[in-house]
Amino acid sequence: MSQEITQADIETAAANDISKWQLIERVKRYNWAIEEAVTDPVRKHEKHGKWPEIAEANGIPKATYYARYKNGWDHERAATEKVDKKKTPYSKRSVAT
Template sequence: MIITCYQCTSDMEEVRTDVFKCPFCGYQVRQLSLSPEITQADIEAAAANDIGKGHVVERVKRYNWPIEEAITETVRKHEKHGNWPEIAEKNDIAKHTYYARVKSGWSHERAATDKVDKKKTPYSKRGVTQC
């Protein structure tokens, strides 16, 4: 396929199957018509596999997945913390405190179960007392 540069009217080189670049002026263009069409049957097959339409469209259009793989590969669930934030709230530990503790290297269990030391407030650390 020959595509002519919009700026200098010379023939463009194919960088990838959907990207063309002019060797003279450096102008790049992406051809969007090469992406495969997603049919209603594909959407229904994905729904049967518990994959939403948005995931299928993003996988095919944005990440260039084959349609067959986009409708069959399960969506990863990120359960990094499990139910530890809820346990922390039951122990009167705020969620943001729990997340800050885990981010600073605490284990999930310790971050969710160690009580908050009320004496260590930001004001007492700076030597200022609360009124």
């Protein structure tokens, strides 16, 4: 079943902050119904704000901050809790010789 996207569909999607390319992808690639594709809002990714910079100011690398956040830590804890060197695997620590 091929669905044809009309100019009216594109205009309706644009009014709902959905780009023409997002609309086409939803309909052609993901097989969404046109009615849903033009009205369902686009998900916005959560912004981290200043938290990565706060983490770096606290001596926590951005990569560590993002990994912590991805693992379920809240922004503040991920950006402020010091890295526990005792829990870092030995192979990852620099060894003074």
